[in-house]
Amino acid sequence: xxxxxxxxxxxxxxxxxxxxxxxxxxxxxxxxxxxxxxxxxxxxxxxxxxxxxxxxxxxxxxxxxxxxxxxxxxxxxxxxxxxxxxxxxxxxxxxxxxxxxxxxxxxxxxxxxxxxxxxxxxxxxxxxxxxxxxxxxxxxxxxxxxxxxxxxxxxxxxxxxxxxxxxxxxxxxxxxxxxxxxxxx
Amino acid sequence: xxxxxxxxxxxxxxxxxxxxxxxxxxxxxxxxxxxxxxxxxxxxxxxxxxxxxxxxxxxxxxxxxxxxxxxxxxxxxxxxxxxxxxxxxxxxxxxxxxxxxxxxxxxxxxxxxxxxxxxxxxxxxxxxxxxxxxxxxxxxxxxxxxxxxxxxxxxxxxxxxxxxxxxxxxxxxxxxxxxxxxxxx
Amino acid sequence: xxxxxxxxxxxxxxxxxxxxxxxxxxxxxxxxxxxxxxxxxxxxxxxxxxxxxxxxxxxxxxxxxxxxxxxxxxxxxxxxxxxxxxxxxxxxxxxxxxxxxxxxxxxxxxxxxxxxxxxxxxxxxxxxxxxxxxxxxxxxxxxxxxxxxxxxxxxxxxxxxxxxxxxxxxxxxxxxxxxxxxxxxxxxxxxxxxxxxxxxxxxxxxxxxxxxxxxxxxxxxxxxxxxxxxxxxxxxxxxxxxxxxxxxxxxxxxxxxxxxxxxxxxxxxxx
Numbered sequence: 019x020x021x022x023x024x025x026x027x028x029x030x031x032x033x034x035x036x037x038x039x040x041x042x043x044x045x046x047x048x049x050x051x052x053x054x055x056x057x058x059x060x061x062x063x064x065x066x067x068x069x070x071x072x073x074x075x076x077x078x079x080x081x082x083x084x085x086x087x088x089x090x091x092x093x094x095x096x097x098x099x100x101x102x103x104x105x106x107x108x109x110x111x112x113x114x115x116x117x118x119x120x121x122x123x124x125x126x127x128x129x130x131x132x133x134x135x136x137x138x139x140x141x142x143x144x145x146x147x148x149x150x151x152x153x154x155x156x157x158x159x160x161x162x163x164x165x166x167x168x169x170x171x172x173x174x175x176x177x178x179x180x181x182x183x184x185x186x187x188x189x190x191x192x193x194x195x196x197x198x199x200x201x202x203x
Numbered sequence: 204x205x206x207x208x209x210x211x212x213x214x215x216x217x218x219x220x221x222x223x224x225x226x227x228x229x230x231x232x233x234x235x236x237x238x239x240x241x242x243x244x245x246x247x248x249x250x251x252x253x254x255x256x257x258x259x260x261x262x263x264x265x266x267x268x269x270x271x272x273x274x275x276x277x278x279x280x281x282x283x284x285x286x287x288x289x290x291x292x293x294x295x296x297x298x299x300x301x302x303x304x305x306x307x308x309x310x311x312x313x314x315x316x317x318x319x320x321x322x323x324x325x326x327x328x329x330x331x332x333x334x335x336x337x338x339x340x341x342x343x344x345x346x347x348x349x350x351x352x353x354x355x356x357x358x359x360x361x362x363x364x365x366x367x368x369x370x371x372x373x374x375x376x377x378x379x380x381x382x383x384x385x386x387x388x
Numbered sequence: 389x390x391x392x393x394x395x396x397x398x399x400x401x402x403x404x405x406x407x408x409x410x411x412x413x414x415x416x417x418x419x420x421x422x423x424x425x426x427x428x429x430x431x432x433x434x435x436x437x438x439x440x441x442x443x444x445x446x447x448x449x450x451x452x453x454x455x456x457x458x459x460x461x462x463x464x465x466x467x468x469x470x471x472x473x474x475x476x477x478x479x480x481x482x483x484x485x486x487x488x489x490x491x492x493x494x495x496x497x498x499x500x501x502x503x504x505x506x507x508x509x510x511x512x513x514x515x516x517x518x519x520x521x522x523x524x525x526x527x528x529x530x531x532x533x534x535x536x537x538x539x540x541x542x543x544x545x546x547x548x549x550x551x552x553x554x555x556x557x558x559x560x561x562x563x564x565x566x567x568x569x570x571x572x573x574x575x576x577x578x579x580x581x582x583x584x585x586x587x588x589x590x591x592x593x594x595x596x597x598x599x600x601x602x603x604x605x606x607x608x609x610x611x612x613x614x615x616x617x618x619x620x621x622x623x624x625x626x627x628x629x630x631x632x633x634x635x636x637x638x639x640x641x642x643x644x645x646x647x648x649x650x651x652x653x654x655x656x657x658x659x
Contacts, residue, residue, distance in 0.1 A: 029280045032259025036538035074217025116563035185561040220540040271540030289534035301523035320431030
């Protein structure tokens with residue numbers, strides 16, 4: 019492969035623009051099955067860098083490799099966009115939170131039983147980091163699983179003084195009894 | 204703002220390449236504080252689209268807006284990069300998805316009738332968790348079963364703008380004529 | 389349609405370590421292959437389609453007797469080897485037999501032109517299933533994000549002030565309501581297809597009958613929400629009768645059916 023081959027630069031560009039992490043020279047070399055010298059690769063990266071000169075993103079070398087990043091001049095515009103997009107919690111996070119709020123103290127296993135799917139660690143972590151749930155003890159069953167409950171901060175965020183003020187939950191009762199019946203039997 | 208202003212295209216480009224979700228025209232308009240007409244915006248998007256002609260990524264319109272995605276010709280190279288692998292779904296999942304896509308809105312009972320087997324809860328849940336299907340209502344028959352349809356995310360995932368772009372239009376028609384046409388041809 | 393397009397591809401099956409890529413032309417399949425064979429199918433419609441396509445038959449002109457014969461042979465083989473058979477296969481067996489019976493019965497007078505061919509409903513279902521099966525394959529082949537194409541997703545270096553989602557109490561309540569709704573909907577579907585084997589239901593019925601003299605057939609069906617459950621109960625009762633474990637008594641014509649445990653009396657005679 020020579021540095022001039024027309025597909026190399028667009029392939030490098032596509033790889034770098036679609037990667038969440040910076041890519042090392044070794045990774046970039048993996049893109050091409052023919053033997054590519056590191057020198058050739060560098061030459062192509064430099065071509066790519068010049069191609070982006072003056073635009074909103076720039077090809078940059080950081081500690082862990084090569085990546086595109088936004089230039090400072092476009093940030094004022096981009097930040098306007100961010101302001102409009104209100105971040106939201108996923109369904110998994112909201113449902114987990116609801117179970118902990120209404121059924122505390124609960125273990126991860128309880129949550130999984132009610133939701134019917136595995137509760138991923140990031141979901142619990144998201145809520146813990148936010149300061150809305152915390153470990154309140156451990157259930158005295160094999161494995162001693164952690165019991166979770168909501169925090170004062172959670173009530174503060176909802177503008178409530180106590181859990182009693184959460185909206186009524188009666189629509190669940192019948193179904194939930196059935197769940198507990200099956201899990202305890 | 205006029206369509207010619209030099210910063211508009213690079214700002215659009217940077218916004219689209221850094222956004223995790225497709226951006227709608229309304230969102231793109233929010234990038235600029237001056238009044239931008241939708242017509243101007245479209246003109247600039249079309250300039251941007253042409254700018255990327257022949258490269259590894261293309262500006263694409265999908266169901267929930269505009270985004271950059273890779274072109275099929277770079278796939279052989281990019282697939283050599285190690286990334287999180289998209290899971291392969293079972294036939295049960297894919298057939299259920301196909302029925303929901305082509306026959307929506309359908310109830311679980313409808314799906315069972317077509318497939319001739321019970322639709323297990325995990326199958327529906329897999330598709331719901333993936334964000335490809337959602338409950339779109341309930342049929343007003345005894346038991347008020349949930350009606351399912353596909354989501355915008357499903358179309359986005361396939362890089363499509365609307366259900367009309369799904370392959371094999373004749374599948375939409377339940378009529379016998381359409382069937383014989385395909386089975387005898 | 390060409391033969392290639394009709395070839396069914398069921399990859400990955402292995403019998404005793406050997407790849408099992410082609411199915412035998414005749415009906416006989418070694419028992420250990422049988423289960424794997426049936427596992428390759430998504431249900432009775434899929435199996436029927438396979439049988440039709442294997443013999444390059446026209447779906448619109450299926451010979452019910454041949455098809456029923458072949459289908460029943462598979463089902464019988466599965467049952468003979470006491471392999472678990474999903475209830476849906478039995479429902480289909482019943483349907484095929486019923487259709488065949490209707491063909492055999494002499495029909496009085498001229499055939500009513502408006503009368504629907506009894507095969508029609510089955511043919512329609514087979515065609516609709518085949519369409520959706522093809523659609524699933526097409527969907528599988530469509531370019532997909534993360535597999536065939538990737539998105540431009542430059543992680544923005546400028547980590548702006550981290551913005552947290554805000555929620556209200558209604559959001560929590562709403563999530564809770566959604567959960568309970570989903571629970572309510574899924575409760576009825578917790579019985580998976582492998583749960584429905586006739587033998588299991590036979591045991592269940594025997595247990596119900598232990599400690600009570602008889603039960604109405606209708607009461608046995610309490611809690612059955614699906615047709616296949618009813619069918620399995622029915623088949624289980626028939627099987628129990630065949631094995632002389634229970635008897636079914638009907639006092640008057642069209643009256644309720646009593647299912648009674650057969651017990652040996654003091655003289656060793658079955659009552």
